[in-house]
Every structure is written in structure tokens, then in C-alpha cells.
Amino acid sequence: MVAIVGHRGARDLWPENSLDGFQRTRTLGIEAVEFDVHPTRDGELVVIHDPLLDRTVEGSGPVVDRSAAELAALRLRNGSGEGVPSLDAVLDVFEGSGIELHVEIKTDALGYAYKGLEQRLLEALARRRNLGPTILTCFAPEVIEKVRALAPQQTVLASLDRRSAEMMGGLTPALDRFARIEGCLVAVEKGLLSVAFDLCRDRIGSERLGVWVPNEPAEIARWLQAPIRTLTTDRPDLALAERRKLST
Secondary structure (H helix, E strand, C coil): CCEEEECCCCCCCCCCCCHHHHHHHHCCCCCEEEEEEEECCCCCEEECCCCECCCCECCCCEHHHCCHHHHHHCCECCCCCCCCCEHHHHHHHHCCCCCEEEEEECECCCCCECCCHHHHHHHHHHCCCCCCCEEEEECCHHHHHHHHHHCCCCEEEEEECHHHHHHCCCHHHHHHHHHCCCCCEEEEEHHHHHHCHHHHHHHHCHHHEEEECCCCHHHHHHHHCCCCCEEEECCHHHHHHHHHHHHC
16 A cells, blocks of 8 residues: 655645644544754754745744744744744654654755754654654755664655756666665655656665655546555645545
8 A cells, every 4th residue: 555645744735834734634544744854043953844934934034043932933824823833843743643754854045954953853753752653854865874874773765856866967876876775765756756667666666665746636546556655745635535436
């Protein structure tokens, strides 16, 4: 069975990376949820996708220039009045749920890795005793490699799209680099995976391969029938409905 992953919670159903959205996502019955982590000025970890506040928050400028308290006081756009959630608050939502957590390690506004973020995130997860499986993800191969060096048993996942593959010299060398990381999962953007499925499967293996982000019923149904591990979507409700149809 292809596992369904709620992307940024379920960003087409409720405000992305919001506590309210995560609480609703938990009740859907999906196998996994994906969200994004940045550090704050005072060394805390918060859950927000962009390195800049402007798109999703009623504020502007880099996330890392604000304290955790300042970010909590800013309002999420189209939200119910809540601010940027801390990582701990999000982990509280999913603790005890058994839901697999795909935690994306983000880079700063200039595309650089945050110094020490990998270690801080590993420590934050290690403090929890009742989480489901955790997977640390990133587009940057050096970040994935650092996580694995710090925690050899930690499951990791590399995200790939055309742009990130191009920066690594093309899709084949990108896949080969991730294939050399033992057990590394790879999630490929749907358009790229459509034109290079055989290559991706041959280099990575079906059991380590995922797709993101199909959101329409027909494309969701197509990928649910493909030999892959995960389907990451902004509409996990539609994915669940399509999977029910396919099982009848």
C-alpha cells in the first residue's frame, strides 16, 4: 500500500504548517505528515516553510531574525489567529498518534544551511519518547549526509525536483549520490518522476521512492497504483477517497 503523506499538514485544506491544521490532519487517518523547520534568533525551532515571513505570515523579513516569542505573536495569513508554531507544539500534536513524521530541514533565505540545525533537530526529537517514526528530509545532499553522519540510524529522505537535480549535475548523478547513502528515501516531484520513472526506480528502488505533490483525483489515483512507497499531497482527503475506491 502506498502511504499518504499530508504536505505541510494539508495545505489545501487549512493554513499550512498551522497547529489547527495539524490537529485536523491527525484525525484524517493518513499514514504520515510533512512539515518544515527553521531556527529562530534565540535558538529555538519553529515550523514554517519559507525562510521569509512574507507569504504565509502577517510580517516580513527572515524567520531567523525573529525570536520564537515574536514569531508566535505574528498571525498566520488566512488562519484562525494563531502564530508561527514551535516545533515542540507540533510534536505535542502528533505524540502518541503513531503517524510518521517527515520533518524537512530548511535552508536560509540565501540558500545556505543553518549552522547546527541538524544537531538541534536530532536532539529535539530524541527528547520525545512517544513519537511515531521520524524521517528527516532536505533538498540539500550535504544536509542529508550530515544528518546521517551525526545519527547513523536516523531515517533520511532526499527531495528532488528539476531545479535541485540540475544543481547536482542532472538527475542521474543526483540519484546516484542519494543511492550511496544507505537506506536513503527519495521523493521526486511528480512531473520529473513522470518522465523519469524507470530511471528513478532503477537507481533507488520502489521501496525507497516517493512522489510529490499530486493533488487532483486522477493523478492521485495513478500514483496510488504505482510501485512507490509514499505519495505526498496537499489534499490527503482526496487521496484517502481515491484509495478507498481502488480497494473496492
